[in-house]
Amino acid sequence: MEIRDAVPDDWPAIWPFFHRIVAAGETFTFPTDLGPEDGRDWWLLKAPNRTVVAVDEAGTVLGSAKMNSNQAGNGAHIASAGYMVDPARGGRGVGRALVEHTLEWARAAGFRAMQFNAVAETNRHAVRLYEDLGFRIVGTVPGAFHHPTRGYTGLHIMYKAL
Numbered sequence: 001m002e003i004r005d006a007v008p009d010d011w012p013a014i015w016p017f018f019h020r021i022v023a024a025g026e027t028f029t030f031p032t033d034l035g036p037e038d039g040r041d042w043w044l045l046k047a048p049n050r051t052v053v054a055v056d057e058a059g060t061v062l063g064s065a066k067m068n069s070n071q072a073g074n075g076a077h078i079a080s081a082g083y084m085v086d087p088a089r090g091g092r093g094v095g096r097a098l099v100e101h102t103l104e105w106a107r108a109a110g111f112r113a114m115q116f117n118a119v120a121e122t123n124r125h126a127v128r129l130y131e132d133l134g135f136r137i138v139g140t141v142p143g144a145f146h147h148p149t150r151g152y153t154g155l156h157i158m159y160k161a162l
Contacts, residue, residue, distance in 0.1 A: 001094065003101045006051040006064060011040050013061035014053065017086040018043060025148045027123045028082070029155075043084075048109075052101060054085075054094050062089045065098040067105055070115045079106035079114045079162075083126075095126075099133055106162055113161045120145045121154040135160040 006014070015036050022039065025032045030042060045051050049068035053061045063085035070080035081102040085094045106114050114135075119126060121140060131137075135158040143152035 001054050001056060001062065001092075001097060003052050003054050003097060006044060006053045008040075008044065010053050010061060010064075011036075011044060014043065014064050014084075015039065017088075018064075018084055020087065021084050025146075027120050027126070029118050029145065043082075050105060052098070054098055062086055062092070063094040063098055065102050067102045069111070070117065077110075077112045079109070079111035080116060081106075081114065095129055096133070099129065103133070103160070103162070111162055113159060115160075116156070116158040118145070119156040119158050120147065121156055122147050122150055127156065127158075130158050130160075133160070 018039055022028055022030045022034055023032050034042065043051060043064070043066055045066050045068055049066070051064060051066045054063045055061055063083065065081055065083045067079060067081040069076040070078040083095055083098050103114060116130065119130065121127065137156045138159045139157045140154040142154050144155040145153050147153050
């Protein structure tokens with residue numbers, strides 16, 4: 001697997017799994033009815049932020065990550081990121097590789113920490129992965145996420161010093 005910068009021509013490969021994940025409404029706080037143009041604007045970030053894709057040896061996009069500063073101004077020293085792995089390609093370490101890549105990027109860019117503001121507590125796979133990589137839950141906002149089948153659940157704020 002290779003992780004490289006995403007280019008606009010990658011969007012047609014990202015869009016199908018992006019759309020599936022977002023429309024399901026189970027993990028992201030994005031509007032579930034995002035169309036391809038708006039979705040592209042939400043995901044393919046412009047510098048100094050960054051979006052990458054993980055591809056296999058044939059060039060097939062397996063997943064993607066976006067990374068950015070968590071806040072502007074006096075909060076710009078903390079990074080954040082988001083990850084999507086094609087559900088048809090899960091269980092191959094793509095998510096872990098993407099998280100590790102974003103942590104390396106954040107360190108190299110001089111960020112002091114990485115923070116995720118909205119990790120659905122029902123997204124147990126992601127929570128476990130982030131904890132395995134050294135993140136900790138620093139708080140949970142009760143009822144802040146409206147899961148389509150589990151109702152109102154919490155959103156974790158997760159943090160890792162770099």
